[in-house]
Amino acid sequence: MFEEREIITLLLGVAVLAFILWRRKELNDLPHINILLIGYSAFLAGWLFTVAESLLWHDALNVLEHLSIAAGSVFLLAWCRKISAAGKRFTL
Amino acid sequence: MTLTALIELCGLLAASGAAGLLLVSGRRALGREVHFVFMALLLVMVANHAIGIMEWSIMPASFDVVSDFSGFLLPVLWFFLFHTFLHDLSNREIAKAQTRLRHLVSSSPSIIYAMAGNGKRSFTYASENLREILGYASPEMIDDPGFWASCVHPEDVRRAGEEIDRQIEQGAGTVEYRFRRKNGEYLLISDNFRVVRDENGQTTEVVGSWTDITATRRLEETLLQSQKIDTVGRLASGIAHDFNNRLTVILGNLQLLQRKLGDSDTAVAGMIRMAVSATEGAAGLARRLLSFSRSRHLEARIIDINELISGMGEMLQRTLGENMKVIISPEAGLWPVKADWNLLENALLNLAVNARDAMPEGGRLTIETGNVTLGESYRARHDYVQPGDYVMLSVTDTGQGMSSEIKQHIFEPFFTTKEEGKGTGLGLSMIYGFVKQSGGYLEIYSEEGQGTSIKLYLPRDMPPGGTAIVRLETIPDNATAVPARTILLVENDAAIREMAATQITDMGFRLLAAGNGPEALELLAQHPDVDLLFTDLFMPGGMTGDELANRLRERRPDLRVLFASGFAPRAAADRHGSDHPNDFWLSKPYLPTALRSAIYRALDLQPPGAGSDPPKRRQSG
Numbered sequence: 075m076f077e078e079r080e081i082i083t084l085l086l087g088v089a090v091l092a093f094i095l096w097r098r099k100e101l102n103d104l105p106h107i108n109i110l111l112i113g114y115s116a117f118l119a120g121w122l123f124t125v126a127e128s129l130l131w132h133d134a135l136n137v138l139e140h141l142s143i144a145a146g147s148v149f150l151l152a153w154c155r156k157i158s159a160a161g162k163r164f165t166l
Numbered sequence: 167m168t169l170t171a172l173i174e175l176c177g178l179l180a181a182s183g184a185a186g187l188l189l190v191s192g193r194r195a196l197g198r199e200v201h202f203v204f205m206a207l208l209l210v211m212v213a214n215h216a217i218g219i220m221e222w223s224i225m226p227a228s229f230d231v232v233s234d235f236s237g238f239l240l241p242v243l244w245f246f247l248f249h250t251f252l253h254d255l256s257n258r259e260i261a262k263a264q265t266r267l268r269h270l271v272s273s274s275p276s277i278i279y280a281m282a283g284n285g286k287r288s289f290t291y292a293s294e295n296l297r298e299i300l301g302y303a304s305p306e307m308i309d310d311p312g313f314w315a316s317c318v319h320p321e322d323v324r325r326a327g328e329e330i331d332r333q334i335e336q337g338a339g340t341v342e343y344r345f346r347r348k349n350g351e352y353l354l355i356s357d358n359f360r361v362v363r364d365e366n367g368q369t370t371e372v373v374g375s376w377t378d379i380t381a382t383r384r385l386e387e388t389l390l391q392s393q394k395i396d397t398v399g400r401l402a403s404g405i406a407h408d409f410n411n412r413l414t415v416i417l418g419n420l421q422l423l424q425r426k427l428g429d430s431d432t433a434v435a436g437m438i439r440m441a442v443s444a445t446e447g448a449a450g451l452a453r454r455l456l457s458f459s460r461s462r463h464l465e466a467r468i469i470d471i472n473e474l475i476s477g478m479g480e481m482l483q484r485t486l487g488e489n490m491k492v493i494i495s496p497e498a499g500l501w502p503v504k505a506d507w508n509l510l511e512n513a514l515l516n517l518a519v520n521a522r523d524a525m526p527e528g529g530r531l532t533i534e535t536g537n538v539t540l541g542e543s544y545r546a547r548h549d550y551v552q553p554g555d556y557v558m559l560s561v562t563d564t565g566q567g568m569s570s571e572i573k574q575h576i577f578e579p580f581f582t583t584k585e586e587g588k589g590t591g592l593g594l595s596m597i598y599g600f601v602k603q604s605g606g607y608l609e610i611y612s613e614e615g616q617g618t619s620i621k622l623y624l625p626r627d628m629p630p631g632g633t634a635i636v637r638l639e640t641i642p643d644n645a646t647a648v649p650a651r652t653i654l655l656v657e658n659d660a661a662i663r664e665m666a667a668t669q670i671t672d673m674g675f676r677l678l679a680a681g682n683g684p685e686a687l688e689l690l691a692q693h694p695d696v697d698l699l700f701t702d703l704f705m706p707g708g709m710t711g712d713e714l715a716n717r718l719r720e721r722r723p724d725l726r727v728l729f730a731s732g733f734a735p736r737a738a739a740d741r742h743g744s745d746h747p748n749d750f751w752l753s754k755p756y757l758p759t760a761l762r763s764a765i766y767r768a769l770d771l772q773p774p775g776a777g778s779d780p781p782k783r784r785q786s787g
C-alpha cells in the first residue's frame with residue numbers, strides 16, 4: 075500500500091534532481107561537486123526504495139532504503155571533510 | 167538491535183561528524199548563507215537517523231509525525247542547499263568581475279571618471295590611478311565641485327569648458343587642455359567622454375577618461391619639425407648639387423683662363439680674380455646648404471674639442487670685440503669625438519658670431535665642454551636621443567634670448583632674425599645638419615631677456631690605434647706630372663667632363679673619358695692598365711660612382727679611386743665609413759690645383775720639388 079507522504083517526498087526529490095540537471099553547468103564550479111551529487115543520489119534512491127517497498131520485497135527494500143540514506147550521510151561527511159581540510163574559503 | 171537500527175546508527179554517526187566538522191570550520195569555508203542551510207540539512211539528518219534508531223530498536227512507530235515532517239523537509243533542504251550554492255557562486259563571480267574591472271581601470275594609462283550629468287562637472291567617481299598620474303586622492307576630486315576649474319590651466323579653462331558643454335549635448339566628445347598636477351606641473355590631457363542616458367533619454371551621468379598626451383604631442387611636434395627640415399634639406403641639397411656642377415665648370419675655366427692669360431693683361435686678370443672670388447663665395451654657400459641637408463662628405467677624424475676651443479679663444483676675442491668677454495671652460499679629461507674639425511670650427515665661430523649679435527651692448531660668452539652620459543631618463547624627455555656617452559660643447563651668451571616662436575624655426579634654412587643683408591639664415595641650419603650627420607644632437611635653451619645656451623652633443627669615440635686624418639698640404643701648381651699613368655675619368659655632366667679632361671691632359675696624364683658607368687666598364691676591358699678611376703660619386707639615372715668602383719674592383723681589386731662629390735648620399739657616406747684603403751675624395755667644385763693635388767695623392771706620386779718626404783695617404787679615423 076503506497077503512503078502519500080512517501081510519494082510526495084519522492085516527487086520533491088525528483089524535482090530537486092531536475093533543478094540540479096538544469097543548473098548542472100553552474101554547479102560544476104563547486105569543489106568536489108561529484109561527492110555531493112552522489113550523496114544526493116543516495117538520498118533519492120532511498121526515497122525511491124521507500125515507495126517501492128510497498129509493492130514488492132518489503133523487507134529487503136526497506137533495508138536498502140535505510141542503507142541508501144545512511145550512505146548519503148556518509149557522502150555528506152566526506153564532502154565536509156574535504157572542504158574543512160582545505161582550511162579556507164573555497165575558490166572558484 | 168536490528169540491522170536497520172545499526173545502519174541508522176552509522177548514518178547518525180556520519181551526519182553528526184559532518185555537522186561537527188561544519189561547526190568548527192564550515193562557516194569560513196562556505197560562507198554564512200551556505201553554512202546555515204548546510205547545518206540545517208545535517209541537523210535534520212541527525213534527527214532523522216536518531217528517530218530511525220529508536221523506531222527500529224526500542225520504540226517502534228512512536229515518532230511517525232516527526233518522521234513524516236523530516237521526510238518532507240529533506241528534499242526541500244537539499245533544494246535550498248543547491249540554490250544557495252548557486253547564489254553564492256553568482257555573488258563570487260560578480261565580486262571577481264568587480265575586482266578585475268578595478269585592476270583593469272587602475273592599470274590603464276588613463277584616469278577613468280564619472281561625473282553628474284547636470285553640467286556642473288561635479289565628479290562622482292575617479293579611478294585609483296588618479297593619485298599615480300595627477301597626484302590627487304579620489305576624495306579631493308569627488309568632494310570638491312570646483313576641482314576641475316581649479317586644476318585646468320587658466321588660459322584653457324573657458325575654451326575647454328565651452329567645448330565640453332557643447333559636446334555633451336552631442337552625446338560624446340574629446341577635448342584637449344592643460345591640467346595641473348598636484349606638484350604644479352601642467353600636463354596636456356585628452357579628455358574623452360560619453361553621456362549615459364536613462365530609458366527616457368535623460369542624461370544620468372557622464373563617463374570618460376583623461377589621458378596624458380604630453381609626451382605624445384611633444385614627439386609629434388619633433389617629428390613634424392624633423393620632417394619639415396628634412397624636406398627643406400632635400401630641396402636645398404638638390405639645388406646645391408646642380409649649383410656645384412655649374413660652379414665647377416666656371417671655376418675650372420676661370421683658372422684655365424688665368425693660366426693662359428699669364429701676366430699679359432693685368433686688368434683682365436683682376437676681373438678674373440674677382441670672378442673666381444665671387445664663384446668661391448657661391449661655392450661656400452652651396453657647401454653650407456649641403457651641410458644643412460647632411461649630404462656633405464665629412465672629413466671626420468678623431469679630435470679633441472678642448473684643443474679646438476683653446477686654439478680659437480684668442481681669435482674669438484679679437485673677432486667679437488672688446489666689449490665681449492669670452493670665457494673658455496674646458497673640462498679636463500675630455501673624451502675624444504669623431505667629427506670634421508673644420509666644420510666644428512665653423513660651427514663654433516657661427517655660434518659665437520650669433521651670440522655677439524644677440525648682445526649688441528656687449529656681454530659674456532661662455533664656451534664650455536664636458537663629458538656627459540645621456541641615459542634613459544634624458545631619453546624620456548628627448549625621445550629622439552640614443553642613450554650613450556657624448557661630449558658636450560656649449561656656447562652660452564647673456565644676450566636677449568629668443569621667444570618660443572623663434573626657437574621653432576631657428577634651424578630652418580634662410581630663417582634669420584638679423585637685419586636684411588646681415589645674415590644668410592644658413593648658420594644654424596648648417597650646424598644642425600653637421601651635428602646630425604655626425605650622429606649627435608643639439609639642444610637650445612633660451613629665456614627672453616636672459617640669454618641663450620646652445621649645446622652640441624657629439625658621440626664619444628675612441629681612436630682605434632690612434633689613427634687620424636693627416637692634414638694635406640696643397641701640391642704646387644707648377645708640379646710636373648709623372649708620365650705613363652692612365653686615368654679613367656667618368657662624369658655624366660659633359661661640361662665638367664670636358665673641363666676635367668683638359669686639366670688632366672694638361673697635367674700630362676693619359677686619359678680615358680666615359681659619360682657613365684657602363685662606358686667605363688667597356689673602357690677598362692679594353693685598357694686594363696688604368697691606374698686611377700676618377701669618378702663623380704652621384705650620377706643620376708644610372709650606376710653611381712660607388713657602384714662603378716665596386717664593379718671595376720671585381721676585376722682590379724687594387725684599383726685606386728678618386729671620388730668627386732659635393733653631394734654624398736647618406737648611404738655612400740656610410741659606405742665610405744668602412745674605408746677602402748684606395749678610396750680618395752675630392753670636394754666639388756674643385757680648382758685645377760685641388761684636382762692636381764688629389765690625383766697626385768691618389769696615385770701616391772711625389773710631386774717634383776716637394777721635398778724628400780713622400781706625400782701622406784689620407785686615412786680616416
